[in-house]
Amino acid sequence: MDEEDTMITLIGTQLAREGEEFIFEGEAPECNKCKLRNTCMNLEKGRKYVVRKIRTNTLHECFVHEQGAYVVDVAKAPIVAAIDSRNAVEGSTIQYKEPKCDTNDQELYDLFHPAGIKNGDKCTVAEVMGNIESDQCSGHKKVKLKF
Structure with missing residues:
Protein backbone atom coordinates (compact mmCIF):
# COMPACT_ATOMS: atom_id res chain seq x y z
CA MET A 1 0.00 0.00 0.00
CA ASP A 2 1.14 3.47 -0.80
CA GLU A 3 1.44 6.17 1.84
CA GLU A 4 -1.59 8.01 0.37
CA ASP A 5 -3.74 4.89 0.83
CA THR A 6 -3.38 5.00 4.61
CA MET A 7 -5.56 6.86 7.08
CA ILE A 8 -4.87 7.91 10.65
CA THR A 9 -7.29 6.72 13.31
CA LEU A 10 -7.39 5.46 16.89
CA ILE A 11 -7.91 1.82 17.76
CA GLY A 12 -8.24 -0.12 21.00
CA THR A 13 -5.05 -1.51 22.48
CA GLN A 14 -6.10 -5.12 21.86
CA LEU A 15 -6.38 -4.53 18.09
CA ALA A 16 -3.36 -2.24 17.82
CA ARG A 17 -0.96 -4.69 16.16
CA GLU A 18 0.58 -4.32 12.71
CA GLY A 19 -1.22 -6.62 10.30
CA GLU A 20 -4.36 -6.90 12.45
CA GLU A 21 -7.54 -6.79 10.34
CA PHE A 22 -10.92 -5.52 11.54
CA ILE A 23 -14.32 -4.45 10.29
CA PHE A 24 -15.19 -0.88 11.30
CA GLU A 25 -18.64 -1.10 12.88
CA GLY A 26 -19.24 2.62 13.22
CA GLU A 27 -19.83 4.94 16.11
CA ALA A 28 -20.86 3.87 19.59
CA PRO A 29 -23.08 6.19 21.68
CA GLU A 30 -20.13 6.81 24.04
CA CYS A 31 -18.17 8.41 21.18
CA ASN A 32 -20.32 11.57 21.23
CA LYS A 33 -18.57 12.87 24.36
CA CYS A 34 -14.99 12.20 23.14
CA LYS A 35 -12.68 15.02 22.03
CA LEU A 36 -10.90 12.62 19.61
CA ARG A 37 -14.15 11.49 17.95
CA ASN A 38 -13.38 12.96 14.51
CA THR A 39 -10.09 11.07 14.29
CA CYS A 40 -11.79 7.76 15.11
CA MET A 41 -14.81 8.25 12.89
CA ASN A 42 -12.96 8.93 9.63
CA LEU A 43 -13.34 5.27 8.57
CA GLU A 44 -16.24 3.90 6.53
CA LYS A 45 -18.75 1.73 8.38
CA GLY A 46 -18.79 -1.89 7.21
CA ARG A 47 -15.33 -1.76 5.61
CA LYS A 48 -12.45 -4.09 6.40
CA TYR A 49 -9.19 -2.39 7.42
CA VAL A 50 -5.69 -3.53 8.29
CA VAL A 51 -3.37 -1.82 10.79
CA ARG A 52 -0.23 -0.77 8.91
CA LYS A 53 1.68 1.05 11.66
CA ILE A 54 1.37 2.11 15.28
CA ARG A 55 2.29 5.80 15.26
CA THR A 56 3.13 6.38 18.94
CA ASN A 57 3.05 4.59 22.25
CA THR A 58 0.87 7.34 23.72
CA LEU A 59 -2.19 5.76 25.27
CA HIS A 60 -5.37 7.82 24.79
CA GLU A 61 -8.40 7.55 27.04
CA CYS A 62 -11.34 5.88 25.31
CA PHE A 63 -14.92 5.44 26.51
CA VAL A 64 -15.37 2.32 24.32
CA HIS A 65 -12.04 0.53 24.75
CA GLU A 66 -11.47 0.02 28.48
CA GLN A 67 -7.69 -0.15 28.17
CA GLY A 68 -7.47 2.93 25.95
CA ALA A 69 -6.53 3.48 22.31
CA TYR A 70 -3.43 4.11 20.19
CA VAL A 71 -3.00 6.27 17.10
CA VAL A 72 -2.42 4.02 14.09
CA ASP A 73 -2.17 4.08 10.30
CA VAL A 74 -4.75 1.85 8.63
CA ALA A 75 -5.61 0.97 5.04
CA LYS A 76 -8.46 -0.90 3.42
CA ALA A 77 -7.65 -4.60 3.73
CA PRO A 78 -7.67 -7.01 0.79
Whole structure:
Protein backbone atom coordinates (compact mmCIF):
# COMPACT_ATOMS: atom_id res chain seq x y z
CA MET A 1 0.00 0.00 0.00
CA ASP A 2 1.14 3.47 -0.80
CA GLU A 3 1.44 6.17 1.84
CA GLU A 4 -1.59 8.01 0.37
CA ASP A 5 -3.74 4.89 0.83
CA THR A 6 -3.38 5.00 4.61
CA MET A 7 -5.56 6.86 7.08
CA ILE A 8 -4.87 7.91 10.65
CA THR A 9 -7.29 6.72 13.31
CA LEU A 10 -7.39 5.46 16.89
CA ILE A 11 -7.91 1.82 17.76
CA GLY A 12 -8.24 -0.12 21.00
CA THR A 13 -5.05 -1.51 22.48
CA GLN A 14 -6.10 -5.12 21.86
CA LEU A 15 -6.38 -4.53 18.09
CA ALA A 16 -3.36 -2.24 17.82
CA ARG A 17 -0.96 -4.69 16.16
CA GLU A 18 0.58 -4.32 12.71
CA GLY A 19 -1.22 -6.62 10.30
CA GLU A 20 -4.36 -6.90 12.45
CA GLU A 21 -7.54 -6.79 10.34
CA PHE A 22 -10.92 -5.52 11.54
CA ILE A 23 -14.32 -4.45 10.29
CA PHE A 24 -15.19 -0.88 11.30
CA GLU A 25 -18.64 -1.10 12.88
CA GLY A 26 -19.24 2.62 13.22
CA GLU A 27 -19.83 4.94 16.11
CA ALA A 28 -20.86 3.87 19.59
CA PRO A 29 -23.08 6.19 21.68
CA GLU A 30 -20.13 6.81 24.04
CA CYS A 31 -18.17 8.41 21.18
CA ASN A 32 -20.32 11.57 21.23
CA LYS A 33 -18.57 12.87 24.36
CA CYS A 34 -14.99 12.20 23.14
CA LYS A 35 -12.68 15.02 22.03
CA LEU A 36 -10.90 12.62 19.61
CA ARG A 37 -14.15 11.49 17.95
CA ASN A 38 -13.38 12.96 14.51
CA THR A 39 -10.09 11.07 14.29
CA CYS A 40 -11.79 7.76 15.11
CA MET A 41 -14.81 8.25 12.89
CA ASN A 42 -12.96 8.93 9.63
CA LEU A 43 -13.34 5.27 8.57
CA GLU A 44 -16.24 3.90 6.53
CA LYS A 45 -18.75 1.73 8.38
CA GLY A 46 -18.79 -1.89 7.21
CA ARG A 47 -15.33 -1.76 5.61
CA LYS A 48 -12.45 -4.09 6.40
CA TYR A 49 -9.19 -2.39 7.42
CA VAL A 50 -5.69 -3.53 8.29
CA VAL A 51 -3.37 -1.82 10.79
CA ARG A 52 -0.23 -0.77 8.91
CA LYS A 53 1.68 1.05 11.66
CA ILE A 54 1.37 2.11 15.28
CA ARG A 55 2.29 5.80 15.26
CA THR A 56 3.13 6.38 18.94
CA ASN A 57 3.05 4.59 22.25
CA THR A 58 0.87 7.34 23.72
CA LEU A 59 -2.19 5.76 25.27
CA HIS A 60 -5.37 7.82 24.79
CA GLU A 61 -8.40 7.55 27.04
CA CYS A 62 -11.34 5.88 25.31
CA PHE A 63 -14.92 5.44 26.51
CA VAL A 64 -15.37 2.32 24.32
CA HIS A 65 -12.04 0.53 24.75
CA GLU A 66 -11.47 0.02 28.48
CA GLN A 67 -7.69 -0.15 28.17
CA GLY A 68 -7.47 2.93 25.95
CA ALA A 69 -6.53 3.48 22.31
CA TYR A 70 -3.43 4.11 20.19
CA VAL A 71 -3.00 6.27 17.10
CA VAL A 72 -2.42 4.02 14.09
CA ASP A 73 -2.17 4.08 10.30
CA VAL A 74 -4.75 1.85 8.63
CA ALA A 75 -5.61 0.97 5.04
CA LYS A 76 -8.46 -0.90 3.42
CA ALA A 77 -7.65 -4.60 3.73
CA PRO A 78 -7.67 -7.01 0.79
CA ILE A 79 -10.84 -9.09 0.55
CA VAL A 80 -10.91 -12.79 -0.26
CA ALA A 81 -14.07 -13.42 -2.26
CA ALA A 82 -15.72 -15.48 -4.96
CA ILE A 83 -16.30 -13.86 -8.34
CA ASP A 84 -17.46 -15.05 -11.75
CA SER A 85 -14.65 -17.01 -13.44
CA ARG A 86 -14.79 -14.73 -16.51
CA ASN A 87 -13.75 -11.75 -14.36
CA ALA A 88 -10.97 -13.57 -12.49
CA VAL A 89 -7.97 -12.13 -14.33
CA GLU A 90 -5.01 -10.99 -12.20
CA GLY A 91 -4.42 -7.26 -12.49
CA SER A 92 -7.83 -6.49 -13.94
CA THR A 93 -10.07 -3.83 -12.46
CA ILE A 94 -13.63 -4.94 -11.82
CA GLN A 95 -16.81 -3.56 -10.37
CA TYR A 96 -17.71 -6.00 -7.61
CA LYS A 97 -21.05 -7.77 -7.84
CA GLU A 98 -21.91 -10.31 -5.17
CA PRO A 99 -22.43 -13.65 -6.96
CA LYS A 100 -25.40 -15.89 -6.32
CA CYS A 101 -24.85 -19.13 -4.40
CA ASP A 102 -27.27 -20.84 -2.06
CA THR A 103 -25.24 -22.91 0.37
CA ASN A 104 -25.20 -23.83 4.03
CA ASP A 105 -21.43 -24.35 3.99
CA GLN A 106 -20.02 -21.52 6.15
CA GLU A 107 -16.71 -21.26 4.28
CA LEU A 108 -18.47 -20.96 0.92
CA TYR A 109 -21.02 -18.54 2.36
CA ASP A 110 -18.21 -16.26 3.55
CA LEU A 111 -16.62 -16.29 0.08
CA PHE A 112 -19.89 -15.43 -1.65
CA HIS A 113 -20.92 -12.83 0.95
CA PRO A 114 -17.59 -11.34 2.12
CA ALA A 115 -17.54 -8.66 4.80
CA GLY A 116 -15.93 -5.34 3.91
CA ILE A 117 -16.97 -5.01 0.25
CA LYS A 118 -20.17 -3.75 -1.35
CA ASN A 119 -21.85 -4.20 -4.71
CA GLY A 120 -20.51 -1.59 -7.11
CA ASP A 121 -17.09 -1.21 -5.44
CA LYS A 122 -14.24 -0.84 -7.92
CA CYS A 123 -11.32 -3.09 -7.06
CA THR A 124 -8.38 -4.93 -8.59
CA VAL A 125 -8.03 -8.69 -8.80
CA ALA A 126 -4.70 -9.00 -6.96
CA GLU A 127 -4.53 -12.79 -6.98
CA VAL A 128 -6.52 -15.68 -8.42
CA MET A 129 -6.42 -18.29 -5.66
CA GLY A 130 -8.17 -21.12 -7.50
CA ASN A 131 -11.44 -22.69 -8.54
CA ILE A 132 -14.34 -23.09 -6.16
CA GLU A 133 -15.24 -26.75 -6.02
CA SER A 134 -18.96 -26.89 -5.36
CA ASP A 135 -21.92 -28.34 -7.24
CA GLN A 136 -24.12 -25.50 -6.00
CA CYS A 137 -21.74 -22.66 -6.86
CA SER A 138 -19.96 -23.60 -10.07
CA GLY A 139 -18.41 -21.08 -12.46
CA HIS A 140 -16.65 -19.03 -9.78
CA LYS A 141 -13.09 -18.52 -8.62
CA LYS A 142 -11.64 -17.60 -5.25
CA VAL A 143 -9.71 -14.32 -5.56
CA LYS A 144 -8.02 -11.66 -3.47
CA LEU A 145 -9.41 -8.19 -4.22
CA LYS A 146 -7.68 -4.89 -3.42
CA PHE A 147 -9.09 -1.39 -3.44
